[in-house]
Amino acid sequence: MMPDKLKSALVIGATGLVGRALLMKIAKAPGYGRIVALSRRPIEDCPGNVDNIVLDFDHLADHAAVFNVDCFFSCLGTTRKQAGSIEAQRVVDYDYQRHAAELARAAGVKHLLLVSSSGADAKSASAYMKMKGELELAVHALNFDKLSILQPSLLVGKREHHRLGESLGESALNWLNALGILKRYRPIAGSQVADALLYLVENQTGASEVYRLDEIFTLT
Template structure:
């Protein structure tokens, strides 16, 4: 099987850091990044393909390799509505996961969210939980789901709510019972994803915040 990794959401906070780390990883021979706009990369290992995510079925031939890293996501404000956000965070993600399964990819790695649940009353956590349920039913040899809290790092656009949260949450999360909600840097999630892709694991695994990074690495 080709040591090829496919990355969707490669221009986002986690996806960009992930692509950089995969480009340096010796177990990866080739990286295909699917993006809505051109996103060139300095590494010769990275092949960027511009895709219409509303027509992902047209790009099925690109979903062939060993790993599919799914980092795609948006916000309600960026998308314009909950339904538009759902198209990105659930529908497009589901289509990509199905194409990867049909293309013979063996290991699927998903960035989900802390608190994801299909039964949640929160629309964002609900769509994340629904996506988890969908992908768990697909015939991958291995599925790794990462559930970070608020992601910290430099973005290409301002997310005001996340910016405020990055200031306030680290202080609140020093209180007992709130540590599991503390923020994490996007590059830490990316590093963990690459690490997981190099080692054997169970058919289905979840990585909560404490499993992504220990207390000594908590951002200040």
Template sequence: MGKTAIVIGATGLVGSHLVEELIVATHISKVITLTRRPAPYKNEKVINHVVDFDHLAQHAQLFKADILFSCLGTTKKAAGSIAAQRKVDFYYQLKAAELAANYGVKHYLLVSSSGANAHSNNAYLKMKGELEQTVKTLAFDQISIIQPSLLVGERNNDFRLAEKLGNAVLPILCWLPGLKKYRPITGKQVAIKMSALSAESGSGVAYFKLDELFKD
């Protein structure tokens, strides 16, 4: 019997590709997507629930599953402030992780960031590092923390200048000796890796950084 997976951030760059990967994954029988707005998939394997992330505990029963993929993320510009960004990138994801752990989810997979560090002077890297540290204390059998480099790809109604520049310049620079492992990675490549990781049994905490995420 296949496993039930939950995806938060299912409409984002990584999450949207991840749902597509899980649809064809033989080890997954059901995909539950939790979104702020309706996000239907034309596949009977996917069940979408619209939830209020500010009151996620009201939807606690939806976290009865085997695997949780946490792919939420935003920018300071899109959120309006660092505090608003932190609500999405830290508090929403932490609450989802806590609910999942309480309901016996075995494997937790988190999309974090390269350079994540709870002691960083950079607000974004600090919140990512703090989230990593906190979720590691929760009662999951297996935790996979994904730390991609610059994520590139098409985002719905979300123009990010840094990513556009990265798309154009970094793929060339990063073929120089010693820099290949820092080249940008697409959301689809990360999704493929996450789907594959969810099929593997294990225990404890594992990190997957930069070039380790590339299929090749």
């Protein structure tokens, strides 16, 4: 049976591990009508029912009108290595996502779903954890009707570019987990995080919720 009203969705980060898995699932889900993905390069094999707008994220405001959707999924991110410096990483992980969330709020988005990170903490000594924590605070302050913040640990799945550090981290974590150590940091598949995001659109009852790794595993 078709739902009464089809939802509209906007995804940023849809060429990435979580964002791409999410986009493919939304494109097949019966509950969605208009689906928009903003990316800096064309999405490979983009589903026919997705409007892929290619843009420069320095000029997001030029596209403010497309933020007029029901659910906004923010899955953008980079690594210090890919970005070239911690400052450049912050532009992607903090500035772009904060700006996008502000545009979404101004356009009347009801539900923001943000993929953050375990350990996110605005007071952290780690620049990465600090930027993630600051972003969480910034989006919280925007007062969306609904806010879902997911805090996964190491994300695993097939990536376009191999990340040696993450592969080594995954092996080490799997080994430690097998010994019963560091279980709260066990790796999670990007597609499982995508499933959790879709689940929350339908099932989150609270207005503003933060989901830690253990909880994300249960959101299906």
